[in-house]
Amino acid sequence: MSRIARVELFHVEIPLDEPFHPSWIPGYPQTQNRMTLIRLTTDDGIVGVSAGTAFEREREGLGSLLGPYLIGADATNLSEIRQRLTEASFLGWHNWWIEPAFWDIRGKLEGKPVYRLINPEIGPVERVPVYASTGSVRPIPERLAYLDRIRDMGITAVKLRVHSFDEREDLAIVEAARRHLGSGFTIAVDANQGWRVALIDDAPLWDLERATRFARAIEPLEVAWLEEPLEMHDYEGLAQLRKSTTTPIAGGELLSGWHDVRTAFERGSLDLYQPYAMFCGGLETSRRVLAQCRIEGLSFSPHTWTNGIGLLVNLHAFAAHPERHVLEYPFEPPGWTPAGRDGILAQPIEVAPDGTIAVPQEPGLGIHLDERALARHGHRFFRMTKASLAIHTIRTKGLRTALDLKRRKDRRGSGPTS
Ligand SMILES: [Mg+2]
Incomplete structure (x- = not known):
C-alpha cells in the first residue's frame, strides 16, 4: 500500500510574452499564466503531480484544509481519495484538480500510462x-x-x-x-x-x-x-x-x-x-x-x-x-x-x-517538471508531512487525543486525521 507522506502546494505565475485577451473575460488582459501546483509523495517515493488554474493566490490557505485529508491516505484507493476530496468540498472548495495526481501515482505503480x-x-x-x-x-x-x-x-x-x-x-x-x-x-x-x-x-x-x-x-x-x-x-x-x-x-x-x-x-x-x-x-x-x-x-x-x-x-x-x-x-x-x-x-x-x-507512453501522466522553471516561476507556500501533521495535531488537540486519533486512523487504514 502506498500512503501519502508529503503534500506540497505551489503558486505558479508564468509571465506571458504579450498580454492575452480571453474572449470569455471581455476587457481583461491576462499577463500571467497562474496555477496552483500540487506535488504528492508517497511513503514509497512515488510522486504524483497535478495543477489547477488560478486567478490570483486564492488558494493560499487551502493546504491547512486539504493536508490532513490527504496525509496518510492510501494513494491507490481512488474511491477513498474521491470521498476525501468530496468531504473537503463541503466547506466550499471544489478541488477536483487534485484528483489526477492520484491517477499519476497509480499509473506509476502499475507501470501504465494513465489513458490505459x-x-x-x-x-x-x-x-x-x-x-x-x-x-x-x-x-x-x-x-x-x-x-x-x-x-x-x-x-x-x-x-x-x-x-x-x-x-x-x-x-x-x-x-x-x-x-x-x-x-x-x-x-x-x-x-x-x-x-x-x-x-x-x-x-x-x-x-x-x-x-x-x-x-x-x-x-x-x-x-x-x-x-x-x-x-x-x-x-x-x-x-x-x-x-x-x-x-x-x-x-x-x-x-x-x-x-x-x-x-x-x-x-x-x-x-x-x-x-x-x-x-x-x-x-x-x-x-x-x-x-x-x-x-x-x-x-x-x-x-x-x-x-x-x-x-x-x-x-x-x-x-x-x-x-x-x-x-x-x-x-x-x-x-x-x-x-x-x-x-x-x-x-x-x-x-x-x-x-x-x-501521447505520453510512460507510466503515469508523463508530466515532467522543469525544476529550474518551477523555482523561477513558482513559490512553495505549503508543505505537510506525517511528522508535521502529528505535531500540529498534538498542538491543537493535545497529546492524548492525538494518539487516540492516530490509533483510529491506523485501524481504519485510511482517512482524515484531525
Ligand atoms: Mg469552451
Missing part, C-alpha cells in the same frame, strides 16, 4: 490529432493570418470564438474563415455562454432565440460544432436547440461532476461532451462520460484550456477513446503560446508537421 488505466482495453495510442483553439475575438484580417499560420503547421481544424453584441459580427468571422479555408478544413465555434463572465466589460448574453438563429445561420458553413451557446445548466434549452438545428451542440467543460453531466445525458442536451477533468469531477468523471458517450453514440473531446498540465491530463482522457477525432490545442499567439502555456514543463507540447501531439 482509463480504458484498459485500448491499445497503444502514440499521437492524437489536434484542433487549434483560439482564445480571443480578433479582427478578421488577423484571424485569417492565424488560419494561414496553423495550416502551415499541419493543423486541419480550428475553433473560433464569437463574443460580440452584434450577431452579424459573430457570423462574419465564421463566414470569412470558411471562405478563406475552403471545404475540408474543420471549423468549430465557441460562444462561451456556458459560464458567462462580465467582470470588466459587459459580455453578450445569448438566449434560446439568438442561439437558434446563429446555429441555423452557420449550417451552410458546415461547422463541426457550436460550443456553449447557452448557460451550462440550461439543459432544456440546449436540448431544444439541438432539435432545431443540424449544427452539433457541444459543452460541459465546467459542469461540476457526474451528477451535472448525467442530467445533460438524460435531457439530451449535447452532441459533443467536453468535460475538463480539473473542473468536472476529476478523471474518474471523464471516464464515466466517455463510457456514456460510447453507449449513446455521442462525441467526446475534453476541454483542455488552462495550462500545459491541464492539456496533458485531458489528453489521457481523450486518448482513451477508441473513436477519437480532434483534441483542443490552446494556441493564440502572441499572448498564449506553448512557452507561456507550458512554462514549467521540461518540454513544451508542440504540434508535429502532421497536426498531431504525442
